[in-house]
Amino acid sequence: MTVPDPAHPLEGILRDPDLSCTVYLVRHAERIDKVDATWKDTAARPYDSPLTEKGVTQAQASGRLIAKDILTQQSTSSPVHILTSPFLRCIETANGVMSSLISHGLKDATMQLFPPMGFMMKRNFTERPPLDGFTHESRVKEFPGLRLRASTVGYPEALPPFPESPEDQVARYVMSLSQALAEHPEEDHRTVVMVGHGMACSALPEELSSLGFCEPAGLQIEDVPLAGVTKMEKRRGDTFFTAPWLSVVAA
Numbered sequence: 001m002t003v004p005d006p007a008h009p010l011e012g013i014l015r016d017p018d019l020s021c022t023v024y025l026v027r028h029a030e031r032i033d034k035v036d037a038t039w040k041d042t043a044a045r046p047y048d049s050p051l052t053e054k055g056v057t058q059a060q061a062s063g064r065l066i067a068k069d070i071l072t073q074q075s076t077s078s079p080v081h082i083l084t085s086p087f088l089r090c091i092e093t094a095n096g097v098m099s100s101l102i103s104h105g106l107k108d109a110t111m112q113l114f115p116p117m118g119f120m121m122k123r124n125f126t127e128r129p130p131l132d133g134f135t136h137e138s139r140v141k142e143f144p145g146l147r148l149r150a151s152t153v154g155y156p157e158a159l160p161p162f163p164e165s166p167e168d169q170v171a172r173y174v175m176s177l178s179q180a181l182a183e184h185p186e187e188d189h190r191t192v193v194m195v196g197h198g199m200a201c202s203a204l205p206e207e208l209s210s211l212g213f214c215e216p217a218g219l220q221i222e223d224v225p226l227a228g229v230t231k232m233e234k235r236r237g238d239t240f241f242t243a244p245w246l247s248v249v250a251a
Contacts, residue, residue: 013178014213020236021181021190022073024066025201026097027247028089029055029227047129051092058227059093061250063100065229066193070106074189080106083114083180084148084195086134086158090117093227094195095146112149113139113158116176117196120160120169128162153179170203174211177204198224205230205243214241225249 013019033039033049040046051059070080080101084094094111101109113136120128132138135158136150153176160172173196180192194200202221209219214232221230224247231245 013181014208014234014241015239017237017239019181019190019234020188021192021234022070023177023181023232023241024193025204025230025232026062026066026093026193026195027198027201027224027226027228028085028087028093028195029058029062029096031055031089045088045129045133047125048088048133050088051096055089055226056092056096058250059096060100062093062227062229063097064104065248065250066097067101067104067106069231070101070191071104074191078189078191079108079110079184079187080191080193081180081184082109082111082193082195083117084111085117085119085197085200086113086115086139087118087197090195090197091139091146091148094193095148097193097195098147110149111147113151114153114176114180114194115151115155115158115160116153116172116179117194117200118160119197119199120162120164125162128159131158134158152183166199169199170207173200173204174207177208201228201230201247205232205246208232208241209243212240214243216243219243219246221246223247 030052031049032052035052082094082098084090098109098111140146201224206219208214228247228249230247232241232243234241
């Protein structure tokens with residue numbers, strides 16, 4: 001395994017032997033602009049596609065997969081914290097996951113905006129989208145029935161910086177995991193579902209592996225499928241994560 005850097009800012013939380021946690025990384029499900037090339041022509045926000053009907057079904061299936069795994073590991077009384085990128089495709093995926101968790105008895109599941117899981121590569125955007133459409137206030141106004149909480153993690157804006165290099169984006173994703181796990185220190189076991197984009201769901205476990213925070217060493221994830229789920233866990237007493245699932249897709 002890679003020799004860790006004792007000065008790395010993640011050492012405190014991720015090496016904590018008292019930390020017991022399970023983290024599920026979920027890529028957003030199928031979005032409409034990838035199956036309907038004309039959707040962008042009339043969309044008010046062409047950079048912020050919703051899911052297709054198939055995508056909603058995929059998200060719910062990922063939620064069932066996660067729920068069944070949780071229920072084999074711990075009590076239904078343990079809270080599940082769903083943290084989502086502010087993009088609509090991710091919010092709708094997170095909502096589908098949460099509905100499945102709740103239907104399986106995980107009534108304490110919550111969902112909140114998590115700007116550090118956003119995606120702002122220059123190859124995808126010629127300029128930064130307007131921030132006002134990505135705030136908690138704008139999302140709940142647009143979707144009144146959405147059970148979405150405001151972010152409790154300190155982050156300067158509704159979206160990550162633009163433009164952002166691939167290296168900076170990966171570093172942000174890794175730091176976002178530390179931020180997520182620092183929340184709710186009162187919980188005996190922390191269960192976190194992080195819903196984001198393909199790069200986050202591959203680069204985060206790969207980078208943790210290269211930094212010596214996750215086994216196996218040299219982890220490589222070629223391509224994360226839509227609604228794919230990667231599971232990482234850390235047991236109390238350990239100082240590293242393991243990744244028993246890599247990009248699993250619900251049947």
